């Protein structure tokens with residue numbers, strides 16, 4: 320995986336007898352291939368490679384610093400850039416009601432992730448309410464209801480209602496009306512959609528305006544390739560994407576596409592999905608992730 | 615203008631970049647460039663000056679990868695099967711969320727339009743809402759669904775469905791399986807068991823056209839486990855460039871038979887290699 324190929328690249332850099340133009344070019348070829356195989360956006364691969372080349376061959380470098388370690392440090396910085404920088408701000412606070420809205424492409428893992436988030440915050444003591452506004456997919460509410468029942472979380476849905484906005488309004492009313500039963504956190508699931516489905520993208524915008532979430536989370540499939548960036552951008556331009564969750568990283572995918580899309584959309588990655596069960600959610604820390612990648 | 619070796623190399627480099635940007639896996643993109651170069655060997659310098667020579671060399675390379683000579687028509691195959699007393703069984707497989715269940719609904723709709731009777735097996739007995747999702751599709755399509763309960767043995771549900779089809783003289787059986795990651799050895803064993811117990815006539819791999827290099831890994835592992843007979847790529851309506859078709863065809867050496875272009879029952883089109891190559895490299 321990306322970790323292994325970057326690890327072997329780091330070793331190669333450290334074993335270089337000297338850091339000249341040819342060895343740098345060889346290193347950059349290998350780096351580009353590793354990033355491309357991991358689905359990092361093609362333009363980004365070329366940009367990273369050019370940046371490293373420029374900085375590594377810069378004559379003004381303090382000759383006291385070991386050139387090899389300097390290259391490794393540049394590589395580390397460029398990768399952090401791809402991931403979009405520091406950790407996600409905590410927008411979910413106890414004490415007042417928070418609302419999270421999940422959006423993303425068909426099949427990316429939204430409904431499953433709603434269950435995981437409900438489980439995560441329930442363990443932290445939040446009272447949770449989940450709303451299903453997916454009016455398209457047959458059995459969408461059954462899927463969400465079964466998952467929520469397995470962790471005893473309240474859920475709301477209207478399987479025969481065709482208007483997602485109506486369901487959102489009624490769902491919010493349902494979870495805000497009862498005093499002592501007041502939910503600290505409401506999580507809203509939506510139907511899958513992609514950037515070419517203009518009406519659905521508009522519906523998503525309207526949903527966000529009605530729900531007024533503290534955080535809109537974009538769920539991205541870890542297997543996404545070169546289209547990741549364009550799709551993430553479309554979502555980020557239509558709603559206020561506050562953070563990103565990348566799913567299916569327990570599989571064979573290296574996640575480079577999703578990771579670079581996250582970075583490009585400007586939203587930090589908050590969690591990653593590492594399996595189908597409700598516990599298979601991990602918090603994401605860019606520097607820790609890169610640190611692990613670079614050994 | 616005349617094509618020289620120098621600008622041919624530039625064109626091949628651009629070709630590789632175009633393929634990569636269109637989600638063709640790295641190894642497959644390199645292979646296509648390699649085959650194109652081989653196709654150009656021995657070309658007269660004079661012939662080289664025709665722009666079509668290079669275009670054709672590229673198209674030939676892509677057709678080679680797509681196994682166009684193995685293309686077949688599923689409807690004809692079922693209608694012309696040698697033993698009409700035995701239902702034609704199809705096992706559908708792939709990683710999580712690629713569109714297997716929805717594609718099965720589309721295939722049922724297609725079969726009905728072509729007077730092929732069909733029964734479906736609910737062999738995803740794991741995921742929340744899987745049986746309800748399939749059940750609602752089959753109600754809408756007026757088609758019998760054979761199901762047991764959650765956590766039932768997927769191979770046994772498929773077995774029941776084939777048994778039922780045999781008894782009722784139904785032409786075909788489609789087996790829905792749960793999404794699975796190729797890194798999960800247990801789930802690969804489960805898939806092998808479904809195949810071993812039921813011996814389906816066709817195993818179809820469903821790949822998400824939005825996936826990048828991973829689709830090559832998926833197809834390879836599944837192919838090694840159960841031998842893929844044909845593939846379908848989905849979500850081409852999402853502005854995906856479809857390079858996944860090349861990656862899958864390359865590793866399985868089997869044809870892409872349909873493409874999914876939306877969530878409706880009619881959103882399933884036969885895969886046309888010529889149309890596809892034109893879209894891929896203009």
Ligand SMILES: Nc1nc2c(ncn2[C@@H]2O[C@H](COP(=O)(O)OP(=O)(O)OP(=O)(O)O)[C@@H](O)[C@H]2O)c(=O)[nH]1
Pocket residue numbers: 423424425426427428429430431432453456509510511512566567568569570591592593594595599710711741793795
């Ligand atoms: N292995 C693995 N599977 C996952 C993960 N997250 C989701 N899945 C699976 O991916 C498939 C799709 O998940 P869903 O939650 O239905 O996706 P969705 O985005 O809600 O799909 P739509 O509502 O149709 O757009 C299911 O089989 C899930 O079990 C993950 O982190 N790892």
Ligand SMILES: Nc1nc2c(ncn2[C@@H]2O[C@H](COP(=O)(O)OP(=O)(O)OP(=O)(O)O)[C@@H](O)[C@H]2O)c(=O)[nH]1
Pocket residue numbers: 425426456511513708709710711712713714715716717738741791792793794848849850851852873874875876877881
């Ligand atoms: N836009 C678009 N969406 C599709 C297409 N095919 C399937 N989908 C959607 O993708 C999502 C996932 O489809 P499913 O049929 O549940 O996928 P699956 O492979 O059975 O998922 P699991 O069983 O959970 O692994 C649903 O929202 C489908 O409507 C397609 O060709 N285009």
Ligand SMILES: [Mg+2]
Pocket residue numbers: 429430431453456459509510511
């Ligand atoms: Mg869903």
Ligand SMILES: [Mg+2]
Pocket residue numbers: 714715716738744791792793
């Ligand atoms: Mg399914």
